[in-house]
Amino acid sequence: MTITSAKNPRIKWVRSLLASSRARRDEGVFVVEGLRLLEEALASGWRARLLLYTPELRERGQALLEGFAAQGAPVEAVPEHVLRAASDTEAPQGMLAVLDWQPLPLPEKLDFVFIPDAVRDPGNLGTMLRTASAAGVQAALLPPGTVDWLSPKVLRAGMGAHFHLPIQALSWDEIAQRLHGLSIYLAAAGQGQAHTQTDWRAPLALVVGGEAAGAGPEAQRLATSRVHIPMPGKAESLNAAIAAAILLFEVARQRGI
Numbered sequence: 001m002t003i004t005s006a007k008n009p010r011i012k013w014v015r016s017l018l019a020s021s022r023a024r025r026d027e028g029v030f031v032v033e034g035l036r037l038l039e040e041a042l043a044s045g046w047r048a049r050l051l052l053y054t055p056e057l058r059e060r061g062q063a064l065l066e067g068f069a070a071q072g073a074p075v076e077a078v079p080e081h082v083l084r085a086a087s088d089t090e091a092p093q094g095m096l097a098v099l100d101w102q103p104l105p106l107p108e109k110l111d112f113v114f115i116p117d118a119v120r121d122p123g124n125l126g127t128m129l130r131t132a133s134a135a136g137v138q139a140a141l142l143p144p145g146t147v148d149w150l151s152p153k154v155l156r157a158g159m160g161a162h163f164h165l166p167i168q169a170l171s172w173d174e175i176a177q178r179l180h181g182l183s184i185y186l187a188a189a190g191q192g193q194a195h196t197q198t199d200w201r202a203p204l205a206l207v208v209g210g211e212a213a214g215a216g217p218e219a220q221r222l223a224t225s226r227v228h229i230p231m232p233g234k235a236e237s238l239n240a241a242i243a244a245a246i247l248l249f250e251v252a253r254q255r256g257i
Contacts, residue, residue, distance in 0.1 A: 003076050010076065011078075014052070033156075034156070037155065038096075041160075046099050047100050048073035048097040048098065051069075052082075052086060053076075053077060053078070053083075053095040054080050055077050064095060083096065112204065113140075113141060113204070113206070114206055115141050115206065119146050120210055120212075123157045125157070126161075127157050128140075129157075130158050130159045131241065132244070133161040133164055135245075137248065141170055141175050142168065143216075150162075172222070182205050183205070185206050185227050186209075187207065188226045192225055198250075200250060206247055207223060
Protein backbone atom coordinates (compact mmCIF):
# COMPACT_ATOMS: atom_id res chain seq x y z
CA MET A 1 0.00 0.00 0.00
CA THR A 2 1.24 3.49 -0.82
CA ILE A 3 0.48 6.78 0.95
CA THR A 4 0.76 9.63 -1.53
CA SER A 5 -0.34 12.68 0.49
CA ALA A 6 1.19 14.43 3.47
CA LYS A 7 -2.39 15.04 4.62
CA ASN A 8 -3.00 11.34 5.08
CA PRO A 9 -4.25 10.57 8.64
CA ARG A 10 -1.30 8.27 9.34
CA ILE A 11 1.18 11.00 8.41
CA LYS A 12 -0.68 13.46 10.63
CA TRP A 13 -0.59 10.90 13.44
CA VAL A 14 3.19 10.54 13.17
CA ARG A 15 3.59 14.31 13.20
CA SER A 16 1.42 14.57 16.32
CA LEU A 17 3.60 12.01 18.07
CA LEU A 18 6.76 13.87 17.16
CA ALA A 19 5.31 17.13 18.43
CA SER A 20 3.73 16.00 21.71
CA SER A 21 5.24 14.10 24.62
CA ARG A 22 1.74 13.71 26.02
CA ALA A 23 0.55 12.02 22.83
CA ARG A 24 3.47 9.61 23.02
CA ARG A 25 2.75 8.79 26.67
CA ASP A 26 -1.00 8.39 26.12
CA GLU A 27 -0.53 5.96 23.23
CA GLY A 28 2.56 4.19 24.59
CA VAL A 29 4.56 4.74 21.40
CA PHE A 30 7.49 6.75 20.09
CA VAL A 31 8.95 7.57 16.68
CA VAL A 32 12.34 6.28 15.55
CA GLU A 33 14.12 7.48 12.42
CA GLY A 34 17.27 6.30 10.69
CA LEU A 35 18.56 2.91 9.65
CA ARG A 36 20.99 2.41 12.51
CA LEU A 37 18.44 3.04 15.25
CA LEU A 38 15.87 0.87 13.52
CA GLU A 39 18.43 -1.93 13.18
CA GLU A 40 19.04 -1.70 16.94
CA ALA A 41 15.31 -1.78 17.62
CA LEU A 42 14.65 -4.77 15.38
CA ALA A 43 17.64 -6.74 16.71
CA SER A 44 16.43 -6.08 20.26
CA GLY A 45 12.93 -7.37 19.52
CA TRP A 46 11.02 -4.08 19.63
CA ARG A 47 7.75 -4.08 17.73
CA ALA A 48 6.49 -1.48 15.26
CA ARG A 49 2.99 -0.05 15.16
CA LEU A 50 3.73 1.47 11.74
CA LEU A 51 6.67 1.55 9.32
CA LEU A 52 7.00 4.19 6.59
CA TYR A 53 9.59 3.80 3.84
CA THR A 54 10.52 5.19 0.45
CA PRO A 55 10.63 2.59 -2.35
CA GLU A 56 14.26 3.33 -3.28
CA LEU A 57 15.64 1.19 -0.46
CA ARG A 58 19.11 -0.28 -0.53
CA GLU A 59 20.10 -3.59 1.04
CA ARG A 60 20.11 -2.39 4.67
CA GLY A 61 16.71 -0.77 4.33
CA GLN A 62 15.24 -3.78 2.56
CA ALA A 63 16.40 -6.06 5.37
CA LEU A 64 14.71 -3.80 7.91
CA LEU A 65 11.51 -3.70 5.88
CA GLU A 66 11.41 -7.49 5.72
CA GLY A 67 12.22 -7.82 9.42
CA PHE A 68 9.45 -5.52 10.62
CA ALA A 69 7.00 -6.97 8.10
CA ALA A 70 7.75 -10.42 9.51
CA GLN A 71 6.59 -9.11 12.91
CA GLY A 72 3.24 -8.32 11.32
CA ALA A 73 3.84 -4.56 11.41
CA PRO A 74 1.88 -2.41 8.94
CA VAL A 75 4.34 -1.16 6.31
CA GLU A 76 3.53 1.77 4.03
CA ALA A 77 5.46 3.01 1.01
CA VAL A 78 5.58 6.79 0.71
CA PRO A 79 7.17 9.24 -1.72
CA GLU A 80 10.20 11.11 -0.43
CA HIS A 81 8.29 14.37 0.08
CA VAL A 82 5.72 12.58 2.25
CA LEU A 83 8.42 10.99 4.39
CA ARG A 84 10.00 14.42 4.85
CA ALA A 85 6.62 15.73 5.99
CA ALA A 86 6.44 12.96 8.60
CA SER A 87 10.05 13.31 9.71
CA ASP A 88 11.76 15.32 12.44
CA THR A 89 14.95 15.57 10.38
CA GLU A 90 15.73 17.58 7.27
CA ALA A 91 17.21 14.60 5.44
CA PRO A 92 15.43 11.38 6.48
CA GLN A 93 17.18 8.13 5.62
CA GLY A 94 14.29 6.54 3.77
CA MET A 95 12.54 4.95 6.73
CA LEU A 96 10.87 5.72 10.05
CA ALA A 97 8.80 3.67 12.45
CA VAL A 98 6.33 4.16 15.26
CA LEU A 99 7.39 1.68 17.94
CA ASP A 100 5.48 0.36 20.93
CA TRP A 101 7.19 1.34 24.15
CA GLN A 102 8.32 -1.83 25.93
CA PRO A 103 9.59 -0.91 29.42
CA LEU A 104 12.72 -2.85 30.25
CA PRO A 105 12.49 -4.25 33.80
CA LEU A 106 14.82 -3.03 36.51
CA PRO A 107 17.22 -5.65 37.87
CA GLU A 108 16.13 -7.13 41.19
CA LYS A 109 19.33 -6.01 42.88
CA LEU A 110 20.55 -2.56 41.88
CA ASP A 111 24.15 -1.54 42.42
CA PHE A 112 24.90 0.97 39.63
CA VAL A 113 22.18 3.54 38.92
CA PHE A 114 22.39 6.83 37.02
CA ILE A 115 20.11 9.81 37.71
CA PRO A 116 20.29 12.81 35.36
CA ASP A 117 18.48 15.54 37.31
CA ALA A 118 16.85 18.55 35.63
CA VAL A 119 18.66 17.90 32.33
CA ARG A 120 16.65 19.92 29.85
CA ASP A 121 18.83 19.74 26.74
CA PRO A 122 17.77 16.74 24.59
CA GLY A 123 21.24 16.27 23.15
CA ASN A 124 22.79 16.18 26.60
CA LEU A 125 20.25 13.68 27.94
CA GLY A 126 20.62 11.40 24.93
CA THR A 127 24.40 11.50 25.21
CA MET A 128 24.16 10.74 28.94
CA LEU A 129 21.95 7.71 28.32
CA ARG A 130 24.26 6.46 25.59
CA THR A 131 27.25 6.86 27.93
CA ALA A 132 25.42 5.20 30.83
CA SER A 133 24.64 2.20 28.67
CA ALA A 134 28.26 1.98 27.51
CA ALA A 135 29.58 2.23 31.09
CA GLY A 136 27.50 -0.70 32.34
CA VAL A 137 24.85 1.24 34.26
CA GLN A 138 21.97 -1.04 35.29
CA ALA A 139 19.22 1.59 35.13
CA ALA A 140 18.62 5.29 34.52
CA LEU A 141 15.96 6.91 36.70
CA LEU A 142 14.65 10.24 35.43
CA PRO A 143 13.16 12.65 37.98
CA PRO A 144 10.55 15.34 37.28
CA GLY A 145 11.97 18.31 35.38
CA THR A 146 14.10 16.19 33.04
CA VAL A 147 13.40 16.54 29.31
CA ASP A 148 11.18 13.89 27.70
CA TRP A 149 13.47 10.94 27.05
CA LEU A 150 11.37 9.67 24.13
CA SER A 151 11.69 12.88 22.14
CA PRO A 152 13.30 12.53 18.69
CA LYS A 153 16.45 14.46 19.60
CA VAL A 154 17.05 12.39 22.75
CA LEU A 155 16.56 9.18 20.76
CA ARG A 156 19.05 10.25 18.09
CA ALA A 157 21.65 11.30 20.65
CA GLY A 158 21.06 8.09 22.60
CA MET A 159 22.16 5.99 19.61
CA GLY A 160 20.21 2.91 20.67
CA ALA A 161 20.61 3.16 24.47
CA HIS A 162 16.80 3.16 24.81
CA PHE A 163 16.66 -0.41 23.51
CA HIS A 164 19.15 -1.82 26.04
CA LEU A 165 19.15 0.35 29.18
CA PRO A 166 16.18 0.21 31.60
CA ILE A 167 14.90 3.79 31.81
CA GLN A 168 12.09 4.94 34.08
CA ALA A 169 10.62 8.41 34.69
CA LEU A 170 9.71 8.50 38.38
CA SER A 171 8.79 10.84 41.21
CA TRP A 172 11.45 11.59 43.80
CA ASP A 173 9.58 9.45 46.34
CA GLU A 174 9.67 6.50 43.93
CA ILE A 175 13.35 7.09 43.22
CA ALA A 176 14.14 7.14 46.94
CA GLN A 177 12.34 3.81 47.39
CA ARG A 178 14.31 2.16 44.59
CA LEU A 179 17.62 3.48 45.92
CA HIS A 180 17.13 2.09 49.42
CA GLY A 181 20.44 0.69 50.65
CA LEU A 182 22.57 2.41 48.00
CA SER A 183 25.12 5.16 48.51
CA ILE A 184 23.92 8.20 46.58
CA TYR A 185 26.64 10.39 45.12
CA LEU A 186 25.87 13.89 43.86
CA ALA A 187 28.22 15.57 41.41
CA ALA A 188 28.79 19.07 42.78
CA ALA A 189 31.52 21.46 41.65
CA GLY A 190 34.18 21.88 44.29
CA GLN A 191 32.35 19.83 46.93
CA GLY A 192 33.16 16.52 48.59
CA GLN A 193 35.90 14.20 47.43
CA ALA A 194 37.63 14.24 44.07
CA HIS A 195 36.13 11.57 41.85
CA THR A 196 39.48 9.80 41.54
CA GLN A 197 39.77 9.59 45.34
CA THR A 198 36.29 8.14 45.79
CA ASP A 199 35.69 4.41 46.25
CA TRP A 200 33.02 3.59 43.66
CA ARG A 201 32.93 -0.17 44.23
CA ALA A 202 30.01 -0.35 46.69
CA PRO A 203 26.39 -0.31 45.39
CA LEU A 204 25.63 3.26 44.38
CA ALA A 205 23.58 5.77 42.47
CA LEU A 206 25.17 8.76 40.75
CA VAL A 207 23.25 12.02 40.33
CA VAL A 208 24.43 14.55 37.75
CA GLY A 209 22.55 17.83 37.55
CA GLY A 210 21.46 19.81 34.52
CA GLU A 211 23.18 22.44 32.46
CA ALA A 212 22.11 25.62 34.18
CA ALA A 213 21.53 25.33 37.93
CA GLY A 214 22.79 21.79 38.51
CA ALA A 215 20.93 19.32 40.68
CA GLY A 216 17.73 20.43 42.38
CA PRO A 217 16.80 20.50 46.08
CA GLU A 218 15.33 16.97 46.07
CA ALA A 219 18.59 15.54 44.78
CA GLN A 220 20.52 17.61 47.30
CA ARG A 221 18.46 16.16 50.15
CA LEU A 222 18.68 12.59 48.88
CA ALA A 223 22.45 12.56 48.38
CA THR A 224 24.58 10.83 50.98
CA SER A 225 27.91 12.07 49.54
CA ARG A 226 29.20 14.68 47.14
CA VAL A 227 31.97 14.36 44.57
CA HIS A 228 33.68 16.71 42.17
CA ILE A 229 35.93 16.50 39.13
CA PRO A 230 39.16 18.44 39.72
CA MET A 231 39.76 21.01 36.98
CA PRO A 232 43.29 22.42 36.91
CA GLY A 233 42.40 24.82 34.12
CA LYS A 234 40.33 27.99 34.22
CA ALA A 235 36.97 26.66 33.02
CA GLU A 236 34.19 27.28 35.52
CA SER A 237 32.36 24.02 34.80
CA LEU A 238 32.01 21.07 32.45
CA ASN A 239 29.19 20.22 30.10
CA ALA A 240 26.76 17.95 31.98
CA ALA A 241 27.15 15.05 29.55
CA ILE A 242 30.96 15.29 29.68
CA ALA A 243 30.92 15.32 33.48
CA ALA A 244 28.63 12.28 33.53
CA ALA A 245 30.96 10.41 31.17
CA ILE A 246 34.02 11.08 33.32
CA LEU A 247 32.27 9.93 36.49
CA LEU A 248 30.51 6.90 35.02
CA PHE A 249 33.67 5.55 33.47
CA GLU A 250 35.61 6.07 36.69
CA VAL A 251 33.03 3.78 38.33
CA ALA A 252 33.49 1.27 35.51
CA ARG A 253 37.29 1.49 35.77
CA GLN A 254 37.34 0.86 39.49
CA ARG A 255 34.96 -2.07 39.15
CA GLY A 256 36.91 -3.56 36.29
CA ILE A 257 33.82 -3.60 34.08
